[in-house]
Amino acid sequence: MRPGGLRLGIDVGGTFTDLVALGGGDVITAKVPSTPRDQSVGVMRAVEAAGIEAGAVAALAHGMTVATNALLERRGARTALVTTEGFRDVLEIARQNRPSLYDLTQDRPPALVPRGLRFTVRERMGPEGEIEPLDEASLEEAVSALREAEVEAVAVCLLFAFAHPEHERRVGAALREALPGVHVSLSSEVLPEFREYERFSTTAADAYLAPRLAAYLKNLGRKAEEAGLPAPLIMQSSGGVARVEDAISDAAGCVLSGPAGGVVGAAYVGSLSGHRDLLTFDMGGTSTDVAPILGGEAQTTTETVVAGVPIKLPMVDVHTVSAGGGSIAWADAGGALRVGPHSAGAEPGPAAYDKGGEEPTVTDANLYLGYLADGARLGGEVVLRRELSEEALERLGKRLGLGPEEAALGIVRVANAQMARALRVISVERGLDPREFALFAFGGAGGMHACALADELGMRTVLVPRAGGVLSALGLAISDLRRDYVRPHLAALVGTAEEELEARFAQMERAAAKDLEGPEYARRADLRYRGQSFELTVEAGDLRGLEERFHAAHERRYGYCMEDEPVELVNLRLTATVPVEKPKLSEGPPEGEAGRGKREANFDGEWLEVPVLDRERMGEGSEVEGPAIVEFRESTCVVRPGWGGRVDGVGTLVLERR
Template sequence: MNRPEGGSWIVGVDVGGTFTDFSAVNDRTGETHVFKRPSTPDDPSHAILDGLREMAVACGIGLGEVSRLAHGTTVATNALLQGRGGRVALVTTEGFRDLLEIGRQVRPHMYDFRRAFPAPPVPAERRFELAERMDAAGGPVRAPTEADIEAAVEAVRASGAEACAVCFLFAYLNGAHERALAGALRAALPELHVSLSSEVQPEFREFERFSTTTVNAALQSVMDHYLGRLEEGLSAVAPRASLGINQSSGGLMSVARARTFPVRTALSGPAAGVVGAVHAARSAGFGDLVTLDMGGTSADMALIRGGEADIAYERAVAGFPIRLPQIDIATIGAGGGSIAWFDRDGLMKVGPGSAGADPGPACYGHGNTEPTVTDANLLLGRLSPRGLLDGGMRLDEGRARAAFAPAAAALGRSVG
């Protein structure tokens, strides 16, 4: 992305489950500012736009001078975790409609007889076949007829799908048949989001390619709506700012690219944190380190060797296999909002459940009554009595104490 002329502030924003963090740097003077505000889980763009306005007032930054906004987002990841992706149809080569359900001979829970077989990303009633075939060298063996293509288009229309994944055998070598069907789908169903495996993940291993493309299709409507709202709001708040979206591999991509390939943003927030940590470490003369990025909901760790982060190519997000280059990050459900609870064995455990930003820890005073790590730190005196956000968010020690009272009674202890 080329930097537009004019403007002198570059702003980075990371939307987490509890807080939204901003970092602004003046590329002419080197002046820097950081800012934090609560996230808005219902629509993360609200926290970004409101935070820009608040940061401008608090830090004396003219929003008309912001030239670039780099955004790390968890919208795609959360949509997968919460099952809020779009309704997807799949069109594949004749004879391979069940490939997504068959998968590979991998049994992650081999000895758990009660665990149900995971549901496929696209149910059988929305998986369709097209009579087409490429050979192993990418040469056409059987081209789809116009009648076959029209039948596939009508099947997708009748399914009520919001998005369609087109995944043909050996399309990574020759995507001509995928493009032919995509053209017909877009002409007949202009509101339909279409993902082609030959564009999303043009590599061999059809199961991973099909799965990655299907996940991409499921995320297209979610990211399209979110980025549309963000772009519209940003044009009013910071009209000269170009918007870049962080990728899971650590770089930036345009909004148009993020709308087309939203699967590339699945771990963009944590990846951006690793990139920043590598830059800071290099500046300090360190080449080998372990990064720890702990927020309100989760903690992310990465290994840096020789000043470079490791890259992984296969990962499961919310149980869906995804094969794309991404910074190798380990994530656990432990953060400031992690909730303390008792398991059936009577032992106290913490996480992975989190109070998030709304209602947040009990000490926020927004209605949560379960004890969290933040409540414990407040009672232990590790948090300033002035509260968070430089005193802008007051913390209620009484509510934190009340949240821990049942746990203390169960352990035969006092809250202190």
């Protein structure tokens, strides 16, 4: 990393690519349309739009959707699987749970590796070690078959390799020697944990994504080098950045690269405003991401399922729904109004963009209802045209028997219902009462829906940061370097010697010290009651209080605990981070009159003439009373009737329900 200079965060979304540059107390922002065919083009355009000299950049952190899109669209590498004889169908057998219990027509997505590309070797490891030696002849047969199959990647998942990886390493070495240029992922390196299906699934995803991710990141690295920029750091799903080579070797850990940046940024800015318990609400052009923040810390989980694929790696606990500004509204066969999951994206975009889109979207509804200004310019290139939104709403309205106003109100209500349901998933279903949290709204469209969602959930405080339209990029710019480590340790907690656990943690810390320079460590452990088939992760810095912390976590999450039941250890986890310098955000005084005039906006079917405020001219102490519209540089906030607030000392608009 270059000494001094600017820290850049660049986040690629489905519709826009956002940039934030921090340094010397300044915050520079830029927003340009995304380039789905090659996201790196949008990245370099964002740097150009910001007018930043390459020599002034100390670090470049990047969050992207390459891995996410490859899973969603099933456009990853041609991948094979090598496993223990008799277990080639573990990926397909899965857990036997149905995606929709009572829908007999719905099936789970197909496995990432088709049956014809799953190969086996004769060997067997057990809990205590080798049961049957690795058969060299079967290994040679598998290598020969893989060579003929012309695959791009191979996932190697042998039984009990999480505890005894010797056979798996020999298979991996043979494949790497015989198939140069083919990516090989070993489950003992990707996810050294028990539970075959989740280990197989995560390793298969890693192999499936790695070649696509490597091609993209190497292309981006070349463009950055040619422009004189530093090598990019890549956002991981766990909430920290990693070097390009580390991101490629941990491809499955990048599937939530984009949303993780927003959660990190929200935790930081929210803490500066004095709010450490938050529900984040990131509404972009394609989807909405929500996540809980407790005590100023982003929460992580190992139970994430992306596009039907379980990935059991530490990831920010984000829940995503397909309700973004570009989500298309449509009428189903029964004549009901639906919103999403299909999105107009950046190309062609909502009807109002005048780029060929003809279907109405959430953005078109917001524009028609007056929340967005007719003729407003987005991302420096897109000009909104209200008459095009009205035409699209009229076409949909005819199919529904509604006028354009009713159609627009219906679209917003349906989208809000989907987003409120998502917020309940990460609060009520986690044992958290949303009324005890503040709603932290960001993303290009977050501020327009925040007050309505807070009303729905009984929340009384909404935070809208100054850089809300580009907060994910801000989160990238302040993210620490991070690596996560895990070691299986299945044993009863009572009777396990502290010295034994200390030695395991010390072993992981030595490995982390080789990967990172001077890291800080956070110890955690996965625990469960004996007989349970799921675990909870709790802090393990003080080993003596481990059991009490587990009981408390179980009570909070599930509403009860069983203090008379024996507790088991399952895994030991270590998070190693190298902190980066965080900027001190501050808000200056108001710059004159913030009013931009008035315009008509529709609230619950009633048209009202409301004031429009320029956020750039507001400052610390500036107040707003709803109904009103506050126009930020990259986003818009709709202050509903009954809400009001002021700008605080770090530039966050703090709204309270009156």
